Every structure is written in structure tokens, then in C-alpha cells.
Amino acid sequence: MAQPTGPVARHSGVSREQFRQDIYPLRKPAVLKGIDLGTCTTKWTVDYLSQTAGTKEVKIHVSTVPQMDFLSKNFVYRTLPFDVFVRRAAEVKHNEYFISEDEKYYLRSLGEDPRKDIADIRKQFPSLAEDIQIPEYFEKEQFFSSVFRISSAGLQLWTHYDIMDNFLIQITGNKRVILYNPRDAPYLYLAGTKSEVLNVDNPDLEKYPLFMKARRYECSLEAGDVLFIPALWFHNVISEEFGVGVNVFWKHLPSECYDKTDTYGNKDPTAASRAVQILDRALKTLEELPEEYRDFYARRMVLRIQEKAYSTNYE
Ligand SMILES: O=C(O)CCC(=O)C(=O)O
Ligand SMILES: [Fe+2]
CATH class of the missing domain: 1.10.287 (Helix Hairpins)
Structure with missing residues (x-):
């Protein structure tokens, strides 16, 4: 028996007004194509990124296998200068490495002090932030964070939900995103905000029999695409190539509903x-x-x- 599937809408050249009137109220994921993202889509090569952002230190996930597992912790955290990190993430085999010559890297950028500060690329990467025009299809006061997401080819991020509305802006590299409706939470074997089912393409059904009931929404993101991920929608992300993305979380509920100690956008209201x-x-x-x-x-x-x-x- 195959898992039920659902559609992810695709729209081209959507204006702020169209998004707010016709797409946003549906509270369903949607791929927005052809939005003006600024010069980043052409400028952000590996050379340019490493020269422009320089040696600022970043904390990264390093994994010997493509499928990162948050339960068995098959990855480690390491720190590298941004320019070294970008070059390593873009190569398949490394001369210098932490664990193995084909290890994979993932950056989720953080605030200066991650316990207190919220990721905002305008603050942590001001020279790169100039190149990206974030689609402000929400009110300025609703803005919460802007986060760099840079990954090696093949890397897969576990299924999880975040509690804020989100634009995942794919600047370079293709990605495959698999989403699940918040209503299907009973079939996802959750541990906190994450699903224990890592291999969503070939799940262990003896261990996770109910997973077959979860309706799968799948889409491909190409360079320049923006994926609207409504709050609470689960998402699993597979980077098919080395890729650079930025995601923007914004507050969908009144400010006072959110946990003031949340710097990631994933603490429950x-x-x-x-x-x-x-x-x-x-x-x-x-x-x-x-x-x-x-x-x-x-x-x-x-x-x-x-x-x-x-x-x-x-x-
Ligand atoms: O694209 C990625 O690397 C992960 C995206 C994600 O989890 C998010 O935008 O909330
Ligand atoms: Fe997420």
C-alpha cells in the first residue's frame, strides 16, 4: 500500500497582495517561483561567498552519513571559519576533514550568543545580506529571524516542525522537500519537535507502521524558488546538490503568545x-x-x- 500524497501548489511571479489574499489564508505549503530575490541568485558562488563573508567562525553539523540522526547523534558539532566551511561543503572529498574524507556539512546560522540572540543575516553577515532581497510579504513587526542554511550535496535534515510561518528561500542548488500536515502528527512518531522516522523514502514499517497513513506532500526547489512553510507543517529537506538557502521566520500569532526565550523559532507557544x-x-x-x-x-x-x-x- 502506497502512502497517500497531496499536492504542493506552485505559483509564478506572485505579488505581496496576491500572496496575502489568495495563498497565505489557505495555510498550505506553496512554492513561489520568479520572485525578485536581488543579486544573490547570480552572485553567490563559492568563491564570492568565502571572499565576502571571510573568516567569521561558524558552528556546523558534521556527519559521515547523509542522513543525520538526532537520536543516535551520528553527527558532531565543529567550528570553522566561514570561508573554509563553504569550500568544504561544496566539495565531495576533502583533503582536510574532522572524521572522514567524505563527511558532509550543514550550517544553520545562529545569533552571536545563541542562548540570547536570534539569527539575523543582516547582523551576522551584513556584507552578504546586501545581496538578498527578502520577500516581505508580512508586516515588518512580524519579522523574527533570517537564517543561513548551507549544506553539502546529499545531506538530509530530519523531519521537524517550527512554530512560526516560514519562507525557505533557495538561492543556489536543488532541494527536495517532503512535508506533512500538522494533523498527521499521530503518524510521525514524534520526539519533541522531530520525527523519529528518518528514512522517509524507505521507512521501516515494522517499527513505524502508522507512518504509511501520513499524507506526503513533496516538492522540488530550484535556485530562486521560495517555499512557504506554514507554522506547524512538518518538513524533511534533502539537498540534492551543494546549496545555499536563507529562511525567514515571522510571527503569525500576537507577539505575547511566543516563548520569549525561544531563539530558534521552535519552542511551543x-x-x-x-x-x-x-x-x-x-x-x-x-x-x-x-x-x-x-x-x-x-x-x-x-x-x-x-x-x-x-x-x-x-x-
Ligand atoms: O533547507 C534547510 O536546510 C532546512 C529548512 C528548514 O528547516 C526551515 O527553513 O525551517
Ligand atoms: Fe525547519
Whole structure:
């Protein structure tokens, strides 16, 4: 039995108004083609990037295999000057390396102090930021972060969700992105914000039988494409070539809903974290009852959650 699939809409030359009126309200992923991104699409060669951004140190993921695994931690964090990192990420075999001559690299840029500061390429890479025009299809005050995403050919980033709306701007290199609706969370074997199913193209169905029920939305991104990833939509990203991207997170909820300590855009909104804490207390309280009663009241609580909190306006 094949996994069900869904479409990812593709639009060309969408204006701010068209996006806001016709695409954004659907809360579905969409590929936007032909948006003016500035000179970065032609300028950002390996030589130019390394000369322009220079020797600023960056913390990177280094992996000996293409599929990074956050559970077994088959990758390590290392620091390199940006110019050295870009050159290594663009080559397949390395003369100088940390673990193996064909190791792969991934950069997710961070703020100066990642515990306090938010990634913003205008602050961390001002000379490169001049070359990119970020499509501001949202209000200025909603802006949260702009993040460099640079990866070696073949690298695959695990399925995860972020809690803010997102434009993934692919500047150079092709990518394949596989997305899942937030509603399919029960089939994704989540550990926090990430899915344990790493091999989405060939999943271990003995271990993850429900994964077959998750509807798969797949798209290819080419240089110059922008992918709208609505908040909470799961995404798995495979870089088919060495590629440079920048993603922009923006706040879709009123500012006060977000966790003020979140610098990544992936901490659950504070009301959600509080609700989960209260649920954990309720579960602890149910332990005071013998199994027969615990089961009965637990099932009634589930029904109450379904009745009171589930949305009916989902297709
Ligand atoms: O393209 C990538 O490397 C990852 C993108 C991603 O996870 C994001 O934009 O939230
Ligand atoms: Fe993400």
C-alpha cells in the first residue's frame, strides 16, 4: 500500500497582495517561483561567498552519513571559519576533514550568543545580506529571524516542525522537500519537535507502521524558488546538490503568545507548554485510581478534549 500524497501548489511571479489574499489564508505549503530575490541568485558562488563573508567562525553539523540522526547523534558539532566551511561543503572529498574524507556539512546560522540572540543575516553577515532581497510579504513587526542554511550535496535534515510561518528561500542548488500536515502528527512518531522516522523514502514499517497513513506532500526547489512553510507543517529537506538557502521566520500569532526565550523559532507557544504541563499533572492525578477507573476517566477526558478543543474546519 502506497502512502497517500497531496499536492504542493506552485505559483509564478506572485505579488505581496496576491500572496496575502489568495495563498497565505489557505495555510498550505506553496512554492513561489520568479520572485525578485536581488543579486544573490547570480552572485553567490563559492568563491564570492568565502571572499565576502571571510573568516567569521561558524558552528556546523558534521556527519559521515547523509542522513543525520538526532537520536543516535551520528553527527558532531565543529567550528570553522566561514570561508573554509563553504569550500568544504561544496566539495565531495576533502583533503582536510574532522572524521572522514567524505563527511558532509550543514550550517544553520545562529545569533552571536545563541542562548540570547536570534539569527539575523543582516547582523551576522551584513556584507552578504546586501545581496538578498527578502520577500516581505508580512508586516515588518512580524519579522523574527533570517537564517543561513548551507549544506553539502546529499545531506538530509530530519523531519521537524517550527512554530512560526516560514519562507525557505533557495538561492543556489536543488532541494527536495517532503512535508506533512500538522494533523498527521499521530503518524510521525514524534520526539519533541522531530520525527523519529528518518528514512522517509524507505521507512521501516515494522517499527513505524502508522507512518504509511501520513499524507506526503513533496516538492522540488530550484535556485530562486521560495517555499512557504506554514507554522506547524512538518518538513524533511534533502539537498540534492551543494546549496545555499536563507529562511525567514515571522510571527503569525500576537507577539505575547511566543516563548520569549525561544531563539530558534521552535519552542511551543507558552499557552501550549502550560496546557501540556497541566495535562501531565492530570495524568499524575489519575494514577491515584485503580486501573479500571483510570481507564474509564482517561477515555472520558480524551472525549472531552476532542469535543472542546478539536477544530472542525479541517478537510
Ligand atoms: O533547507 C534547510 O536546510 C532546512 C529548512 C528548514 O528547516 C526551515 O527553513 O525551517
Ligand atoms: Fe525547519
